[in-house]
Amino acid sequence: MTHTLLIVDDEAIVRETLAAILADEGYTVTEAADGQEALDLLDEQGADAFDFVLCDIKMPRVDGLEFLRKARARGCTSTIVMMSAYGTVDTALEALKLGAYDYISKPFKTDEVLLTLKKAEERERLLRENRALKEAIRREYRFENLVARSPRMQAVLELLAKVADYRTSVLLVGEAGTGKEVLARALHANSRRADGPFLKVNCRAVPEAVLEAELFGHEPGAFGDVPRARPGLFEQAQGGTLFLEDVDGLPPFLQVRLLRVLQDGVTRRVGGAADLPVDVRVVSASQVDLKKLVAEGGFREDLYYRVSVIPVLVPPLRERREDIPLLVNRFLERFAQETGKPVTGVSAEGMEMLLRYGWPGNVRELENVIERAVVMADGTAIEANHLSPWIQEGQDGLFPAIGPDEYSIKKVVARVEEELIRRALRKTRGNRSRASRLLEISHRTLLYKIKDYGIDL
Missing domain, CATH: 1.10.8.60 (Helicase, Ruva Protein; domain 3)
Incomplete structure (x- = not known):
């Protein structure tokens, strides 16, 4: 695959040298003498006309940082690498904050430039694969692609489609093997949260102490000699969906903690003192009738009403x-x-x-x-x-x-x-x-x- 590359530098010798080297490596190279000329090229050929951009920082008319800022404002998603002989750590950090992929100090060696571009190519390949994988998952879990000829399953999918875009908690109730996780994934894939993470945990399969840390995370030293903090699933699922499988198996003290997340939208790590705001949709699943479990004292009534704002009965095959x-x-x-x-x-x-x-x-x-x-x-x-x-x-x-x-x-x-x-x-x-x-x-x-x-x- 041939990659297109734009070199932006006010020094002709630098442009020509880089162009010769990169052309030999198989890149299709275009040159621009300053940031304004580069912006004009983007306007003429399209914001994403180039796969990669090598851009000097110190230039007349429009300098590198201003080019970077305006290119991103135009919707340019190219991988941009900044170059400068006058750079400082602050300059490099500012470039990265504005959306640059990397920063190279002049004078640079040929191998350094090639290695940076190869790393950028690998990053782009992984991003493309990730986007393709996400799109494939979305296609697989689109409501219209799920098998539902029976009126009962059609009614289930219609209900899920109606509530997909809202943060409202959903409770899927059905026997083992009826496809509750598939429906949870479909709910996520067809919602505005589709670009966010979909994480799951089985509330029966994990020991109580481990489950608390898994859900809520922990601070350093919360578990003896564990030296590092770890975010819980609620933090990791920020902007996405958390699927609680077999929620009826949640221990009583964790039911209280889950209730607080659903009521107040905050979580707190084990051993921590600060409340952390979270934006997560909770989808729960159970094989048993939670109402019956509430009557028997095995599940909190207030939590039941929080997790089952939208109850969905999944029919057996x-x-x-x-x-x-x-x-x-x-x-x-x-x-x-x-x-x-x-x-x-x-x-x-x-x-x-x-x-x-x-x-x-x-x-x-x-x-x-x-x-x-x-x-x-x-x-x-x-x-x-x-x-x-x-x-x-x-x-x-x-x-x-x-x-x-x-x-x-x-x-x-x-x-x-x-x-x-x-x-x-x-x-x-x-x-x-x-x-x-x-x-x-x-x-x-x-x-x-x-x-x-x-x-x-």
């Missing part, structure tokens, strides 16, 4: 079966690419098994099952025998897996009814008249229930 084929295709495409295998689909029998299975591990389990199936597949399609044994063995009865905290007969019966309707429609290839006869209900009732369950034909 067994209650969003319309999404299974779409999720299968998404995972199939990814694992086929990762393994290099030419698997492009799932047989009718295999898909029938996937649709009938209860998925106690939800989307995470489906992802693992498809990864295994792609590895086991011999041709272009996943067959029934490529699926995990427990899925093949669990096909005799009706699917509805009943969660450990599920007691509603009404909900379970509704799932059975929905599965029977889906099974009859698959059996009759979508013929609703024949399906109604198999189900022993009227055609009108079947149409009503198809609409009620959101079944796509």
Whole structure:
């Protein structure tokens, strides 16, 4: 890749010498005799016409620091390296504050200039990769790219899209493996905070003492012989989002500290005396009903209302079966690419098994099952025998897996009814008249229930 470079110096001999050296190194070089001429070039060719700028400080008309100031005001993002034979530490610091990448003292050696530019190239490469990675993450987590054919998941995404740009706390409640972290990342990626950090911590997986330091940081000496201060996640997530996974596992004394952050917008390091203002959006997740936990005394009621300003119930996979084929295709495409295998689909029998299975591990389990199936597949399609044994063995009865905290007969019966309707429609290839006869209900009732369950034909 050829880089463009602008040399700004009032000494012709310096410009010509640098131009000859850098042209030999593969740079496309343009020269300017002073800061004003350089600014004119930016106006003519565009603020980002040059990848790099080597600029002298002491020049007539417009000096280097003034050029630097005006170039940045024009939106120039080029990597600018300042040069001077009259520089001081103060001058160098001022140049860096104004946005210069580095500072070289004259007279300089050729190797010094080349090394500085190579370091700048590496920095630019890393910045480009970082920008590309961020954009790829944003694309992946855009709401429209998430799988949501089922009405319940569509409602979840619509709610998250509505609140994405606000600092309001969000609580995601759902079984393990339902995709709560994916939704938290999507909320962040679709918000005004997308350029800020997204950090996460599992409140159950970290010991209490470690978790306090992890969240709030610590001052030197707060933990015996630890000599250095360390910022906590609230400080590190400034301007971004902090995802508290399994927030129900937060110890009581840390619940008090979290409450203060959410109420007052300040945090305090362990062993510290100063309150530090933080601008962080908190997204929490729980597998259990926090209201029930509040009633049992395991979670502070005032904190519950702070973390659940926007409560979002994430449905288990067994209650969003319309999404299974779409999720299968998404995972199939990814694992086929990762393994290099030419698997492009799932047989009718295999898909029938996937649709009938209860998925106690939800989307995470489906992802693992498809990864295994792609590895086991011999041709272009996943067959029934490529699926995990427990899925093949669990096909005799009706699917509805009943969660450990599920007691509603009404909900379970509704799932059975929905599965029977889906099974009859698959059996009759979508013929609703024949399906109604198999189900022993009227055609009108079947149409009503198809609409009620959101079944796509």
